[in-house]
Amino acid sequence: xxxxxxxxxxxxxxxxxxxxxxxxxxxxxxxxxxxxxxxxxxxxxxxxxxxxxxxxxxxxxxxxxxxxxxxxxxxxxxxxxxxxxxxxxxxxxxxxxxxxxxxxxxxxxxxxxxxxxxxxxxxxxxxxxxxxxxxxxxxxxxxxxxxxxxxxxxxxxxxxxxxxxxxxxxxxxxxxxxxxxxxxxxxxxxxxxxxxxxxxxxxxxxxxxxxxxxxxxxxxxxxxxxxxxxxxxxxxxxxxxxxxxxxxxxxxxxxxxxxxxxxxxxxxxxxxxxxxxxxxxxxxxxxxxxxxxxxxxxxxxxxxxxxxxxxxxxxxxxxxxxxxxx
Amino acid sequence: xxxxxxxxxxxxxxxxxxxxxxxxxxxxxxxxxxxxxxxxxxxxxxxxxxxxxxxxxxxxxxxxxxxxxxxxxxxxxxxxxxxxxxxxxxxxxxxxxxxxxxxxxxxxxxxxxxxxxxxxxxxxxxxxxxxxxxxxxxxxxxxxxxxxxxxxxxxxxxxxxxxxxxxxxxxxxxxxxxxxxxxxxxxxxxxxxxxxxxxxxxxxxxxxxxxxxxxxxxxxxxxxxxxxxxxxxxxxxxxxxxxxxxxxxxxxxxxxxxxxxxxxxxxxxxxxxxxxxxxxxxxxxxxxxx
Numbered sequence: 001x002x003x004x005x006x007x008x009x010x011x012x013x014x015x016x017x018x019x020x021x022x023x024x025x026x027x028x029x030x031x032x033x034x035x036x037x038x039x040x041x042x043x044x045x046x047x048x049x050x051x052x053x054x055x056x057x058x059x060x061x062x063x064x065x066x067x068x069x070x071x072x073x074x075x076x077x078x079x080x081x082x083x084x085x086x087x088x089x090x091x092x093x094x095x096x097x098x099x100x101x102x103x104x105x106x107x108x109x110x111x112x113x114x115x116x117x118x119x120x121x122x123x124x125x126x127x128x129x130x131x132x133x134x135x136x137x138x139x140x141x142x143x144x145x146x147x148x149x150x151x152x153x154x155x156x157x158x159x160x161x162x163x164x165x166x167x168x169x170x171x172x173x174x175x176x177x178x179x180x181x182x183x184x185x186x187x188x189x190x191x192x193x194x195x196x197x198x199x200x201x202x203x204x205x206x207x208x209x210x211x212x213x214x215x216x217x218x219x220x221x222x223x224x225x226x227x228x229x230x231x232x233x234x235x236x237x238x239x240x241x242x243x244x245x246x247x248x249x250x251x252x253x254x255x256x257x258x259x260x261x262x263x264x265x266x267x268x269x270x271x272x273x274x275x276x277x278x279x280x281x282x283x284x285x286x287x288x289x290x291x292x293x294x295x296x297x298x299x300x301x302x303x304x305x306x307x308x309x310x311x312x313x314x315x316x317x318x319x320x321x322x323x324x325x326x
Numbered sequence: 327x328x329x330x331x332x333x334x335x336x337x338x339x340x341x342x343x344x345x346x347x348x349x350x351x352x353x354x355x356x357x358x359x360x361x362x363x364x365x366x367x368x369x370x371x372x373x374x375x376x377x378x379x380x381x382x383x384x385x386x387x388x389x390x391x392x393x394x395x396x397x398x399x400x401x402x403x404x405x406x407x408x409x410x411x412x413x414x415x416x417x418x419x420x421x422x423x424x425x426x427x428x429x430x431x432x433x434x435x436x437x438x439x440x441x442x443x444x445x446x447x448x449x450x451x452x453x454x455x456x457x458x459x460x461x462x463x464x465x466x467x468x469x470x471x472x473x474x475x476x477x478x479x480x481x482x483x484x485x486x487x488x489x490x491x492x493x494x495x496x497x498x499x500x501x502x503x504x505x506x507x508x509x510x511x512x513x514x515x516x517x518x519x520x521x522x523x524x525x526x527x528x529x530x531x532x533x534x535x536x537x538x539x540x541x542x543x544x545x546x547x548x549x550x551x552x553x554x555x556x557x558x559x560x561x562x563x564x565x566x567x568x569x570x571x572x573x574x575x576x577x578x579x580x581x582x583x584x585x586x587x588x589x590x591x592x593x594x595x596x597x598x599x600x601x602x603x604x605x606x607x608x609x610x611x612x613x614x615x616x
Contacts, residue, residue: 055418122548253422256422288429
């Protein structure tokens, strides 16, 4: 019973999410918020693999999302190839960029790693902001298309309408979270956990730690790039500000608040990051003040994040039920 | 030739600002082994508080600067007590808390003073002094002079006073410092307070030259980090030299590079230094760096 309960809950959740356009037909606002949350959650999964499972705190994560986004933008608008091939190529390109830059960053530890990732993030940002002839500079890269309509059962399924694009982003998010679970429960994931727990011991046991860390940096960057392409396709414009240092820091906050090193953490963190400010209904700056204070409070009082708090609650409830039953 | 001299003096001025930020971060890193990423927003708050004191309280710029430094010292003390000390020993959470502080403080500044840049005019920016063929505002030269004076004062304090010696001892070995009876906790909060007061000084000095705006601390934070790495993590003279070198190189580079990429020089310098000479120009290899 206890084994299937989580899967059953997941099934209900997925059904509800896929049925959402029916419930929220008259409320584009809800779909809009959910799309935004998922667009944050997707790159957050990439960072969670690096930060949560290996302990690599990257302060330049969103720059890789931007790298993917701009590669796709150039491919779609200037080279005129289709959305799906551009998505695939941009994801690969972000992964390759992550591998190349990661191999340099990973020569450093703790603070130095963070500072170097921050420096690379700012460099990529500077290129997006200043290389006017390719990236269109600070004004942003406008005119990015939504995917072309696909044929579903003989009928055309365009991605222009909000509810259709919602289904696309939801499917992408499901794919990325499934990938996260696969990776974490694979041999690769177990080796990553071993490196996080004691890198010297892992190395002594014959693990090539640098290789695995570079691989996870590349994977995380590829996921970020994948999310970046979806983001600019949703907004129809790529703006450097979406990939700034502030956004990279937000990404770290999302992962930590949600619960680093948990499978559901990125989703919880992104939902809170987008949803809480909307719920508070205060001026934008006060929302972020609250979020910042919340983050500090979480590091002080609940270092395992929301997912950790939820797991503790669940354990307490189920042990109380077990006591009541016996 | 004049153009070169002008850029060198401009560079020394910007370098001084980087030095003030870097000194604070080096001091904090030295005793607590934590990089305070919130140092940039504290710099911003220093600029805004000086503006506030000057326009609302006393129309005396030097007094406004001192009040701003004092207030930031108190804020630094509170942050060390309330946030960094409870997280001592958990480096990752300390860094993440400092990221949370960036978000909270920067947006608090926007909530209080609005998102737009504010004019902060003091007479020192209008009075020009001739230097050879060129003219610089008093403020330019005052920034360089005050920074050099602060560096000298801090050097004397660390080297020749009892408490300065205690700070140096704590940064060498926390345990040994405790064994010989140094009040390590007091060293921690006072280093933090001095560091944040120095950041406030930087913000208060640069405010009148440019403008006061919510992101004014972002660039000094990054440049300050670059200066620390350049000089050698944890080395006070290194941070001074690193900041000045970075300021001058950046400024002189505008003579033959597009200004758009001026900011990237700091990042290239950072990564190159770390790859070629990880201990920086002046630093020794420190413990715990692996």
